[in-house]
Amino acid sequence: MDRRKSLKSILLGSVAGGLVMHGCKPEGDSVAEESLAKVEENHFGRTPEEKEQIAKLNAEQFFNPHELETITVLSSLILPANDKFGSAADAGVPDFIEFMVKDIPEMQTPLRGGLMWLDHKSNTEFGTEFKKATEDQQKQILDTIAYPDITVPESERPLEIRFFTLMRNLTLSGYYTSKMGIEDLGYKGNSPNVWDGVPEDVLKQHGKAYDPEWLAKCVDQSKRSDIAEWDADGNLLT
Amino acid sequence: MQIKESSTIYDVIIVGSGAGGGMATKILADSGLKVAVVEAGPYFDPADPVQKTQLKWPYESPRRGASTVRPFGDFDSAYGGWEIEGEPYTRKNGTKFDWFRSRMLGGRTNHWGRISLRFSERDFKHKDVDGLGENWPIGYEDVKPYYDKVDKLIGLFGTKENLKNEPDGFFLPPPKPRLHELFYIDGARKSDIPVIPSRMSMLTKRINNERGVCFYCGQCGRACGVYADFSAGTCLIFPAQKNGGQIDLFVNAMVREVLTNDEGKATGVSYISKEDRKEYQLKGKIVVLAASACSSARILLNSKSKQHPNGLGNSSNKVGKYLHDSTGSGLSAFIPGLMDRKTYNEDGVGGMHVYTPWWLDNKKLDFPRGYHIEVWGGLGMPSYGFGFNANDFNQFFGLKVGGYGNGLRDDVRKYYGSVVGMAGRGESVAMEDNYCEIDPSVVDEFGIPVLRFNYNWSDYERKQAKHMVDTFEEITHNMGGEIIGAKPTKEQDYGLLAPGRIIHEVGTTRMGNDPKTSVVNSFQQLHDVDNVFIVDAGPFVSQADKNPTWTILALSWRTSDYIIEQLKKQNI
Numbered sequence A: 001m002d003r004r005k006s007l008k009s010i011l012l013g014s015v016a017g018g019l020v021m022h023g024c025k026p027e028g029d030s031v032a033e034e035s036l037a038k039v040e041e042n043h044f045g046r047t048p049e050e051k052e053q054i055a056k057l058n059a060e061q062f063f064n065p066h067e068l069e070t071i072t073v074l075s076s077l078i079l080p081a082n083d084k085f086g087s088a089a090d091a092g093v094p095d096f097i098e099f100m101v102k103d104i105p106e107m108q109t110p111l112r113g114g115l116m117w118l119d120h121k122s123n124t125e126f127g128t129e130f131k132k133a134t135e136d137q138q139k140q141i142l143d144t145i146a147y148p149d150i151t152v153p154e155s156e157r158p159l160e161i162r163f164f165t166l167m168r169n170l171t172l173s174g175y176y177t178s179k180m181g182i183e184d185l186g187y188k189g190n191s192p193n194v195w196d197g198v199p200e201d202v203l204k205q206h207g208k209a210y211d212p213e214w215l216a217k218c219v220d221q222s223k224r225s226d227i228a229e230w231d232a233d234g235n236l237l238t
Numbered sequence B: 001m002q003i004k005e006s007s008t009i010y011d012v013i014i015v016g017s018g019a020g021g022g023m024a025t026k027i028l029a030d031s032g033l034k035v036a037v038v039e040a041g042p043y044f045d046p047a048d049p050v051q052k053t054q055l056k057w058p059y060e061s062p063r064r065g066a067s068t069v070r071p072f073g074d075f076d077s078a079y080g081g082w083e084i085e086g087e088p089y090t091r092k093n094g095t096k097f098d099w100f101r102s103r104m105l106g107g108r109t110n111h112w113g114r115i116s117l118r119f120s121e122r123d124f125k126h127k128d129v130d131g132l133g134e135n136w137p138i139g140y141e142d143v144k145p146y147y148d149k150v151d152k153l154i155g156l157f158g159t160k161e162n163l164k165n166e167p168d169g170f171f172l173p174p175p176k177p178r179l180h181e182l183f184y185i186d187g188a189r190k191s192d193i194p195v196i197p198s199r200m201s202m203l204t205k206r207i208n209n210e211r212g213v214c215f216y217c218g219q220c221g222r223a224c225g226v227y228a229d230f231s232a233g234t235c236l237i238f239p240a241q242k243n244g245g246q247i248d249l250f251v252n253a254m255v256r257e258v259l260t261n262d263e264g265k266a267t268g269v270s271y272i273s274k275e276d277r278k279e280y281q282l283k284g285k286i287v288v289l290a291a292s293a294c295s296s297a298r299i300l301l302n303s304k305s306k307q308h309p310n311g312l313g314n315s316s317n318k319v320g321k322y323l324h325d326s327t328g329s330g331l332s333a334f335i336p337g338l339m340d341r342k343t344y345n346e347d348g349v350g351g352m353h354v355y356t357p358w359w360l361d362n363k364k365l366d367f368p369r370g371y372h373i374e375v376w377g378g379l380g381m382p383s384y385g386f387g388f389n390a391n392d393f394n395q396f397f398g399l400k401v402g403g404y405g406n407g408l409r410d411d412v413r414k415y416y417g418s419v420v421g422m423a424g425r426g427e428s429v430a431m432e433d434n435y436c437e438i439d440p441s442v443v444d445e446f447g448i449p450v451l452r453f454n455y456n457w458s459d460y461e462r463k464q465a466k467h468m469v470d471t472f473e474e475i476t477h478n479m480g481g482e483i484i485g486a487k488p489t490k491e492q493d494y495g496l497l498a499p500g501r502i503i504h505e506v507g508t509t510r511m512g513n514d515p516k517t518s519v520v521n522s523f524q525q526l527h528d529v530d531n532v533f534i535v536d537a538g539p540f541v542s543q544a545d546k547n548p549t550w551t552i553l554a555l556s557w558r559t560s561d562y563i564i565e566q567l568k569k570q571n572i
Helices: A003-022 A027-045 A048-059 A065-078 A093-103 A105-126 A135-145 A159-176 A179-185 A200-205 A212-217 B019-030 B126-130 B140-154 B179-190 B232-242 B293-302 B392-397 B407-415 B459-478 B549-568
Strands: B004-015 B035-038 B247-250 B253-260 B266-273 B279-289 B327-334 B354-356 B371-377 B419-426 B435-443 B449-454 B532-534
Touching: A027 A048, A048 A093, A065 A093, A065 A105, A065 A135, A065 A159, A093 A105, A093 A159, A105 A135, A105 A159, A135 A159, A159 A179, A159 B407, A179 B407, A200 B179, B004 B019, B004 B266, B019 B035, B019 B232, B019 B279, B019 B549, B035 B279, B140 B232, B140 B549, B179 B354, B179 B371, B179 B419, B179 B459, B232 B247, B253 B279, B253 B293, B279 B293, B279 B549, B293 B435, B293 B449, B327 B459, B371 B459, B419 B459
Parallel strands: B004 B035, B004 B279, B035 B247, B279 B532
Antiparallel strands: B253 B266, B266 B279, B327 B419, B354 B371, B371 B419, B435 B449
């Protein structure tokens, strides 16, 4: 199977898993597919060497199918679908994590070992692998590892808690950097506009106001296209 | 190996295409001289869709913009970093120096912060104030006409403030502050710390019909596709080419050394082409080095000949000495007053709309030089790392940290945009013992001996860093906030970053009237060889609590004018 097809099947497989478990809206797979296609086509300003490096990472496969399925289940427990948006898996998080562990190999062992710990725990407690346990059983395990004692330095916390923190970090980062997650967050930028200050209602909400003296020095956006001219003392004339 | 010689004899060969090289290219080519520009990296134009990263979304990168490959993340425009494969450098005596290089047309101007500050009279004569370091052989009045010209040619926003140490210029009007900046203004002023509009080289207003006007995407670090921010390629080299300048651009060309004749005068440069890995020679009447402070020092030190056994321009033995970078320390703060924000597009210009220039008198303090404060925060575009430790701030409310499920969405929304960061960027004192030299034991992939660094911070810088973090803590409390993480301690040098991390390295070929204690004269001409000039930050005698770029540009213009004049007089 060629690399792109195999990637897609893994990705779509993950999405399908998310659909079955959480019955979310089907918009997730189109989002994930679109972002994948974009990356393939324009490489967002990559140099030839960088392109090659990405292709090389994409050609490798780190997680086996069982691990990816477990990541899919786990990331969807961390961030399930709600009535407006899909789950982390719907947003392509398992595929993102697969890429990241190849990009930052230091994460490979903690994640692979953590997944193994999860299955061991589930087998011991419930006689079944984590991904096949009931949602209730899965949550019983998560409740023991999802709340770190933040008075203890991160590097000294129990391995299963560190594993879960890493998974949650990657899940949320993968989700909120996806098209779906950005919409969910409500980030409104990355598009040409004319900045003209904080909206009045926002200033009011946060108890702030512009200093009129300061404001008087700021750009008059109605004149932004007039070519600047100054007098000899540096006073703007236009 | 056969070295390939070009038959063309250039009036000027310029090594490097960043701020200094770009300005020299513009001025010298505009005057009709035939110019070769030799750049170690590839051609780069931020308007080229193949190279463009502006307005890309995080999901267009499979690593979502993580900094695995490019040190400031996938979307930053710098090709290079502190470590470049095949181009090592070394350090000695257990000291630290991290050396950032951008290998591309325009160099580091493609991604820099665009903070464009003039040095003041004090900055040129700081030894007169505290007895430390050395005075420049020139003063503000020598550079002022060039600062004025740079302002008008390139454009920057700012405001006239009549502050003695922050000379005013020809400013475009600044953008209005963002919400977190209003919090900073109030917090700083509560402690009598002044805040003024930033001075940065983005066009908030049109300055000519060639360049676009800022459309507020906040992505100047990605380099602007409509040329609304300053990069040396887009604002100097391309216009010089369009103006009909005789400019031959040699890209992917790594300069090895300056060539000299029996009289010891420069005759050109030799370079290694990255494309075929062969060595070439270019001939020129004048060589202008603008490869960056450390790269130019390296080229000089590697240019050994019978006439210049200690390296070119190094009869003083000062090449590489007095290397100094800006100091840097910082804190970030969680501000409850910035929670639960409505979202709107507040990308603004890249970086800060407001800043604090140095405001105190060092005579009343236990360290000699000042720093300015840069501010960051806001409703930024998510990239890799966003969402990490998403609800750690729960700790400030006695709530549980961690968890899973849809509650995390609420936490992320609740805390989005509630962080304000403060970074101090200060002046260090130039020391002869902080230097780069040639490491005779190590070679790069082009066969060129590499640099070895020796650099120690002194208590001047450590005490300054302590003042920074104490100040940031005070401002944090004034903003009603909490410091994120632990405040850096004495054992951690108060968070003082390793030299080289602020990427303002200067001083390696310092300027002076005495050929025994300096490398170039006040026109940045080698004392030893009259047809070699240096127009990067190497000639800086001291760094100031400012960013170096605007001064590099002004001095490069001044030197270029001097070259034209000297050629007319047939002095060189």
